[in-house]
Structure formats: structure tokens, C-alpha cells
Amino acid sequence: MKAFLEVHLKLVMTIWIIVASVLGLLYLMNYMKFSSLMSTVISSQLEVMSTSLERSIIRAEQLGLPLSEMDNLPELMQRAKGRDDQVSALYVIDPLGNVLFATDSKSLNAEYAPQILRKALNGDEPSWSLEKSDTLYSGLQLFDGTQQLMGSIIIAYDKSGYGNVVAQVKLHLLEMTLMIFGCFALLIFIAVRFGFGDVNDVFRLISSRLPKEQRHPASQQPQLKPGTMAYRFAEQIDQSNRLKAQLNQELDSVTSEIKRPSLETVQ
Template sequence: MKAFLEVHFKLIMTIWIILVSVLGLLYLMNYMKFTSLMSTVVSSQLQVMSTSLERSIIRAEQLGLPLQEMDNLPELMARTRARDEQVSALYVLDAGGRVLFASGTELLDPEHRPRILRRALKGDEVAWTLEESSVLYSGLQLFDGTRQLMGGIVIAYDKSGYGAVLAQVKLHLLEMTLMIFGSFALLIFVAVRLGFGDVNKVFKLISSQLPRSHDASGAGGLELVPGSMAHRFAEQIDQSNRMKAQVRRELDAMTAEVSRLRSDRSHHEEVKND
């Protein structure tokens, strides 16, 4: 019985480990997929804001108004920023990287400034995104009528808002993963117990050491189904016991015969000597 429990336990643990690995991989993939989706949605929203500002700037530029003299831009930027409370700042830069207009923080974050300027003024992407640990930057390059770069729009988005959403989704994913594991773990346990019930009877037969005269159909007090593995195994054990008993009887008979012959021989020699 102990051997069966060891095999039974190892089999269940192996299946559980595989199940944990699969569910863990699915959990990680779903979380990464949702994180990417959230980042894409926020970036698309910020791009809409940038495009709205770009249209106003391009119309003013077509009227011959230089970028630095567009006095209505601060008001437009303030209205744009008010659309989403997670937008911490908006910037309009000139071709040299100088901040012409700002709504929110007056200056770019010194830590992120080199990377922002490289993406905004020297990158190949007209619409770009730069994701840092706590801030998501979205920008749009501005071109004049001759397709010369005249500056760019930069929007800083505070990630703490959708970071809380990600944490909540992560918790829900973890809860669902644990529920799925618990359900399948119980199902696997029951399935293995039922599926290996016949094996359990075989181990009981081995541990019970069947008597020689026991019938295979009820060996060791177990109710065996005819044709089952345990029943066949019991028949083999019973047959083996009968063969051992027969061999033992033959050996006993041979031993007795040898002893008789030795006794007769000794008696014959004693008579001859007399």
C-alpha cells in the first residue's frame, strides 16, 4: 500500500507541476498582453490630443504666424489637458528643443529630457511614444508647408492612474488562475484515484501475500472484477503459489527418498559386516 501511495502521490504531483507551469505561463502572457493593450489605448488617446493641437498649429502657420507667436496655444493646450486628469503636462517645442509653451510643469524632466528630444526632433517616427517607469510620453513632430521640421508636441501622462487598473487586473487574473488550478487539481486527484483503483488492488494483493489455496476471484478478501488487471494478477499469484507448493512437495518427496535410500544402504552394510 505504501508503494502505491508513493506512485500515486508522485503521479499527481507531476501533473500538478505541469498544470502550474501552463497556468503560470498563461497568466504571464495575459498580463503582458493587457499591459500592452492599456499602453496602446492610452497612446492612441494621447495621439488624438496631439493631432488636435497639430491642426490648430498648422492652420496658424499657413496664415504666416510663426510658432513662437501663436498666443492662443496656451489656452488650447489647457483645454486639451483638461480632457484627461492623468495628463500631467503638455509641451510645444521648437526645432532646437526649447520649450515654447507649456501647460502643467514648465520644464521637461531633466532625467528624461535627452531621450524625449531625441525622439521628438531626431527620430524617424512622426508620432512616437516613450514609456518610462512612472510617465508615458507621447509626441508628434510638427512640419511646416515645406516639410521642414519646425518643432514638436510632447504630452506627459501619469501612469499611476492606469497602473492602479493594471494592479486590479493582475489581482483578478491571479484569483482566476488559482481558482482554475484548484478546480483542475481536485479533478485530477479524483481522476487518478478512480483510474488507478485497480492498481491499488494489485498493490494490496502484493502486500497481503495470498494464501496458496485462495481463489483468485476473492484473493485476500478483496472483491475482484473478473477480467480486470487485479483479477489477472491475483490468478498469476495463485498459480505461482500452487507451483511453489508443488515444487516444495516434490523436493520433500525427493529428500525423503534420498534419506530412505541412505538408510537402506547403511542397514545393508551393517548386515554384511555381521
């Protein structure tokens, strides 16, 4: 057990840290991927809504009706808003940024208005989106028959429902990540504990062969199975000890033969 705590447990904990790092990275990547996917899906839905309103506006414009005089447009905007409960407001603005029609408030959010108008009137892309902490703004620039900008459609989408879905998915991802880590951690522990079992025998063998003053109190000669790594290691140690003892005997005999003539000369 001491060998396990000193060696095996360190190896297990190192592998656990590596697995946890990999799973954490995968969790973060999956969460970011899902969040981006949700934003893309919602933006596509809002783009379809904007395109539907655009067709009605273009038809009226082709009949010579100015954008500011399209009296049926508020009804169309309310109908479009009713298709999705998360749509908080729709706006139609002119090239100067003035709100011509709105389903709710007659003015844009004062905090985000400059960014929204920059996207809606000066952006390079006709279809645009702007994501904030609580609201997703999406819109579509409107052009007349001469390709002159005559305004823009702005849709404000409440992200509270979207945020709840993302939070639930985040929780499920975390649960699955912890479950996978728990399974891997148990398998790694079992694999190291039994797969490196010979290491325990080697450590006990080394400890049992140490001098008594250096030996651990609980160390004893382990019962080794033939063919195991510890058994082969023990055979090598025994062979080394036999060679060492044989060499010491030969050195002693040589030393005694050298000393004997010297004694005879002295006598």
C-alpha cells in the first residue's frame, strides 16, 4: 500500500489531471459551439421575418407609395411579431435614423441606438445582426428601385428564453462531462492498481533486501509468482549476491595467499 501511495497514486492523479483538462476543453468547445449555433438559428428566423416584411414594402414602393405613407405596415409588423413570443419589438426607420413605424416603443434602446443605426444604415451587409447581453438585434436594409437606401427593418429579440435553453444545455453538458470523467477515473484507477501490481512486489522486494537499519518496519519478503517481473528481478538480485559472495571469497583467498609468503619471509 505504501508503494501504491508513493508511486501509483501519483501516476493516477497525473492521468486524472490530463483527462480532466481534455474533458474541460471539450466541454468549453461544445458549449461555445452550441451557443453560436443557437444564435445562427435565431438570426436565420429573424432574417426570414425581415425578408417577408421587405417584400411587402418593395411591392408598395413599386406602386409609388413612399415608405412613410405605408399605413398597412404597422399591421403587418404586429402580425409578424405575433409569430414569435420572444420578439419584443419591430421597427422601421428612414435613412436618417428616425423611427417611422414600431410595434411598441417609438424609440430605440438609447444605450445601443448608435450601434444599431450604424449597422442598419452604414453597414456593408444588407442583412445584419447585433448581439447584446439581453437582446439580439437583427435587421435588413431596404433599397428602392434605384438601389438607394430608403430605410431599414429592425427586430429586437428577447434572449431570456434563448438563455434558458442555453443554460439547460450547459447543465446537461456539465453533467455528462462529470459522468464521463467519473467513469474514466474509475477505469484508470483499476487499470493502474492491477496493471502495475508487479511494481508493488518490486518495491517490497527491494525494501526486504535493504540493511535492517534502512528497512521499512512493515517490509517483508513478498511471495512472488514465477514468471512475473518481480520474480525475475529477485532472481537477478540473488544471482548478483551470489556473484558478489563468490568474488569476496576469491579476494579473501588471494589476499591470504599474498600475506602467507610475507609471514614466512619475516620468520
